[in-house]
Amino acid sequence: MALAKRIIPCLDVTAGRVVKGVNFVGLRDAGDPVEIARRYDDQGADELTFLDITASSDDRDLILHIIESVAAQVFIPFTVGGGVRAVSDVQRLLNAGADKVSINTSAVHNPQLVADAAGRYGSQCIVVAIDAKRTPGTGPLRWEVYTHGGRKATGLDALEWGRKMQTLGAGEILLTSMDRDGTRVGFDIELTRAFSDALEIPVIASGGVGNLEHLADGVLQGRADAVLAASIFHYSEYTVRQAKEYMAGKGIEVRL
Amino acid sequence: MSIIAVIDYGMGNLRSVSKAIEHVAPGVDVRVTDDPSVVRDADRVVFPGQGAMPDCMRELRGRGLYQAVMDAACDKPFLGICIGLQMLFERSEEGDTPGLGILPGRVRRFAHEMVGDNGQKLKVPHMGWNEVEQRIEHPLWDGIAQNTRFYFVHSYYPDPENADLTAGISRYPGAFVCAAARGNLFAVQFHPEKSAAAGLKLLANFATWSPVASGLRATA
Numbered sequence: 001m002a003l004a005k006r007i008i009p010c011l012d013v014t015a016g017r018v019v020k021g022v023n024f025v026g027l028r029d030a031g032d033p034v035e036i037a038r039r040y041d042d043q044g045a046d047e048l049t050f051l052d053i054t055a056s057s058d059d060r061d062l063i064l065h066i067i068e069s070v071a072a073q074v075f076i077p078f079t080v081g082g083g084v085r086a087v088s089d090v091q092r093l094l095n096a097g098a099d100k101v102s103i104n105t106s107a108v109h110n111p112q113l114v115a116d117a118a119g120r121y122g123s124q125c126i127v128v129a130i131d132a133k134r135t136p137g138t139g140p141l142r143w144e145v146y147t148h149g150g151r152k153a154t155g156l157d158a159l160e161w162g163r164k165m166q167t168l169g170a171g172e173i174l175l176t177s178m179d180r181d182g183t184r185v186g187f188d189i190e191l192t193r194a195f196s197d198a199l200e201i202p203v204i205a206s207g208g209v210g211n212l213e214h215l216a217d218g219v220l221q222g223r224a225d226a227v228l229a230a231s232i233f234h235y236s237e238y239t240v241r242q243a244k245e246y247m248a249g250k251g252i253e254v255r256l
Numbered sequence: 257m258s259i260i261a262v263i264d265y266g267m268g269n270l271r272s273v274s275k276a277i278e279h280v281a282p283g284v285d286v287r288v289t290d291d292p293s294v295v296r297d298a299d300r301v302v303f304p305g306q307g308a309m310p311d312c313m314r315e316l317r318g319r320g321l322y323q324a325v326m327d328a329a330c331d332k333p334f335l336g337i338c339i340g341l342q343m344l345f346e347r348s349e350e351g352d353t354p355g356l357g358i359l360p361g362r363v364r365r366f367a368h369e370m371v372g373d374n375g376q377k378l379k380v381p382h383m384g385w386n387e388v389e390q391r392i393e394h395p396l397w398d399g400i401a402q403n404t405r406f407y408f409v410h411s412y413y414p415d416p417e418n419a420d421l422t423a424g425i426s427r428y429p430g431a432f433v434c435a436a437a438r439g440n441l442f443a444v445q446f447h448p449e450k451s452a453a454a455g456l457k458l459l460a461n462f463a464t465w466s467p468v469a470s471g472l473r474a475t476a
Binding site: 002003004005006041046068071072073075076077094095096097098099120121122123124125171172196197199200201202203223225226255 | 267269271272275276278279306307308368372373376377378379380381382383384385386387405407408409410411427428429447449450451452455456
């Protein structure tokens with residue numbers, strides 16, 4: 001009897017629609033966030049993450065309609081991230097029905113935003129997303145924080161940054177390896193392990209999942225509290241349930 | 257039409273709670289409200305809460321809801337959720353805050369540096385799906401299997417003075433009370449509104465629950 005490790009499918013949303021092929025059998029509309037969320041819920045997803053990648057600020061509010069619809073029909077926790085710049089953005093997303101809000105680039109520009117948002121709404125709903133990339137060289141392993149979807153280096157040491165975010169009130173860390181994201185060769189285990197061991201708050205491993213063994217490795221070797229994946233679920237290679245059954249077979253506590 | 261009041265004292269997202277109840281009890285009028293008179297007129301009351309307990313207590317008093325909550329907790333079917341459970345107790349270690357004192361006991365923080373069975377560090381907040389062991393038979397547990405997982409997110413937990421308040425426990429890593437019950441009161445540390453089918457079942461049970469009032473009036 002113990003807390004289960006969480007499996008979290010991640011959905012990219014732009015202008016109110018899910019992008020990247022979600023390929024459920026019998027889906028009426030492969031872009032409808034609510035329908036997709038419900039499918040993942042049916043499969044036993046522990047949480048969902050919506051990443052709003054809308055480029056135009058004109059279309060930003062479309063995410064609010066999605067949140068409202070999902071909140072009315074899917075009764076598992078969900079996180080919304082992307083374009084969160086101010087406490088007022090956090091407020092709008094939470095009021096629409098999001099359980100947690102993820103802050104990434106804006107936390108680097110204005111760390112006080114994390115403290116203010118956590119102070120106002122509680123750490124339980126503030127996720128800080130960290131995009132980390134290995135620093136080249138032969139010295140001890142280090143990672144640097146990147147922003148703007150991995151395009152801009154910040155000069156910040158990722159692990160120090162994670163500790164700072166914890167101190168400022170982050171409730172958990174969504175940790176993405178920029179070296180592994182999109183590669184499907186597995187999580188950066190050393191990165192995940194370094195964060196999990198250093199922090200007191202939960203760490204969600206992200207970036208690089210290509211098969212079910214990778215998910216198990218994130219927990220068993222990386223010691224992650226949760227694992228996030230997109231493409232292996234979107235293209236129906238595996239269902240969330242298959243992933244959980246596989247992990248359970250490896251001795252990992254999951255909700256089945 | 258029966259009315260369920262969801263008490264809104266300005267501490268964030270109540271949509272999840274109200275939508276979940278509407279989903280399982282379509283014939284019920286669910287009102288998210290900060291109006292004490294609506295709370296008084298309701299048939300059932302849900303007392304949610306998130307964030308920090310000192311802020312929750314301050315907002316509750318500041319918005320003039322204190323007495324309405326005290327009264328409802330005496331004589332209406334009353335469901336506390338998360339901080340809404342913690343506030344029912346006498347005092348919390350979070351900011352050393354006095355609670356409503358309806359239930360005897362304290363609210364404590366999980367220890368730092370906790371370690372699980374497998375040697376892994378246990379994180380705080382306790383966040384995710386954990387098993388709930390039902391310690392009593394209760395109408396709100398109807399149709400929910402023993403050791404079903406519910407969704408938790410919290411750093412503090414209740415420590416009731418009397419074991420007879422305990423309706424359910426969970427383990428992290430030691431046992432802690434995650435559901436308390438007395439008369440017309442039922443309160444849970446987990447989030448039924450976010451606990452998929454099991455949570456919806458608990459809310460459906462609450463929507464039809466008709467307990468005998470505890471009769472312990474807090475005021476004349």
